Amino acid sequence: MRRQAARGWLERWEAMQDRYVYQREPRFEAMGEILEAMGKGPRRILDLGCGPGSLSLRLLRRFPRARVVAVDQDPVLLQLGRSAWGDFGGRLQWVDEDLRRAPWGEGPLRGPFDAAVSTTALHWLSTRELRKVYAGVAHVLRRGGGLLNGDSMPFSPAAPTLDSRVRAWMHRLYRSDPTGTGGESWTGFWRAISRVEELNPELEERARRYPSRHSAENHLRPSEQVRLLRAAGFREAEVLWQAMSNRVLVALR
Numbered sequence: 001m002r003r004q005a006a007r008g009w010l011e012r013w014e015a016m017q018d019r020y021v022y023q024r025e026p027r028f029e030a031m032g033e034i035l036e037a038m039g040k041g042p043r044r045i046l047d048l049g050c051g052p053g054s055l056s057l058r059l060l061r062r063f064p065r066a067r068v069v070a071v072d073q074d075p076v077l078l079q080l081g082r083s084a085w086g087d088f089g090g091r092l093q094w095v096d097e098d099l100r101r102a103p104w105g106e107g108p109l110r111g112p113f114d115a116a117v118s119t120t121a122l123h124w125l126s127t128r129e130l131r132k133v134y135a136g137v138a139h140v141l142r143r144g145g146g147l148l149n150g151d152s153m154p155f156s157p158a159a160p161t162l163d164s165r166v167r168a169w170m171h172r173l174y175r176s177d178p179t180g181t182g183g184e185s186w187t188g189f190w191r192a193i194s195r196v197e198e199l200n201p202e203l204e205e206r207a208r209r210y211p212s213r214h215s216a217e218n219h220l221r222p223s224e225q226v227r228l229l230r231a232a233g234f235r236e237a238e239v240l241w242q243a244m245s246n247r248v249l250v251a252l253r
C-alpha cells in the first residue's frame with residue numbers, strides 16, 4: 001500500500017480509537033512522562049499489541065535515541081503501520097507474533113529491554129494468558145526496567161455504584177464524538193477497510209486469526225493485576241495515571 005493511503009487509514013484508526021478510549025492522547029503523553037521519570041530515557045522499548053504503531057510512533061518521536069520492537073498479530077494493522085512508517089529510519093521493527101505463544105528471549109524478543117509498553121491491548125488476554133505474558137516480559141526486561149500498561153481496568157468491589165455509573169457514562173460517551181475528530185465505530189472502520197482490495201491477503205489472514213470480533217477479555221482490577229505482576233517477578237507495581245477507569249499501571253522489574 002502506498003504511504004499516503006496508509007497514513008490516511010492511520011488517521012482513521014486514531015480518530016476511531018479516540019472515540020472509544022477516554023483521554024487516549026493524555027494517556028499517551030502520561031506514558032512518555034512516566035518513562036522520563038523512570039530514568040535517562042529508554043533505549044530499547046517493546047510495544048505489546050502495537051496495532052498500527054500509535055504508541056510506538058509517539059515514543060520514537062519523544063525519545064530520539066530509542067528503538068522500538070512493535071509486536072502484534074493483526075496482519076492488517078501491521079501492514080498499515082509498515083506501509084505508513086516503514087522502519088522509521090532503522091529504529092522500528094515490526095513483529096508478527098501472537099503474544100500468547102511468543103518466544104520470549106528469542107529473535108526480536110531477545111532482551112534486555114529498558115521498557116515494555118502497551119495500550120488498549122492486554123485486556124484482550126485471559127487471566128491465564130496474561131500471567132504467561134507478564135512472566136515473558138519479566139524475562140526480557142532489564143532489572144530496574146518498567147512495564148507500562150495503559151488500559152481500562154474496573155473499579156474495586158467496594159465501589160459498585162461508581163463502577164456502574166462510570167460504565168454507563170462511558171457507554172454514552174462512545175456514542176458521541178468526545179474529541180470531535182469524527183471517528184467512526186470499530187465495526188465501521190473494519191467494514192470500510194475490508195473493501196480495500198490490495199489488503200485482501202492480510203484481511204483473509206486476519207479473519208482466520210480473529211474468527212470472532214474479540215478474543216477472551218480478562219476484566220482484571222488493578223489489585224488483581226498487581227498480584228499477577230508480583231508473581232511474575234516484578235518488584236513493585238502501582239497505578240501512576242488515571243482518568244475514570246482508564247489507567248496506566250506501572251510495574252518495576
Ligand SMILES: C[S@@+](CC[C@H](N)C(=O)[O-])C[C@H]1O[C@@H](n2cnc3c(N)ncnc32)[C@H](O)[C@@H]1O
Binds near residue numbers: 054
Ligand atoms: C485496540 S488495539 C490497540 C492498538 C494500539 N496499541 C493502540 O493503542 O492503538 C488492540 C491490539 O492488540 C492486539 N492483540 C490482541 N491480542 C493479541 C495477541 N494475543 N497477540 C498480539 N497482539 C494482540 C490486536 O491485534 C490489536 O492490534
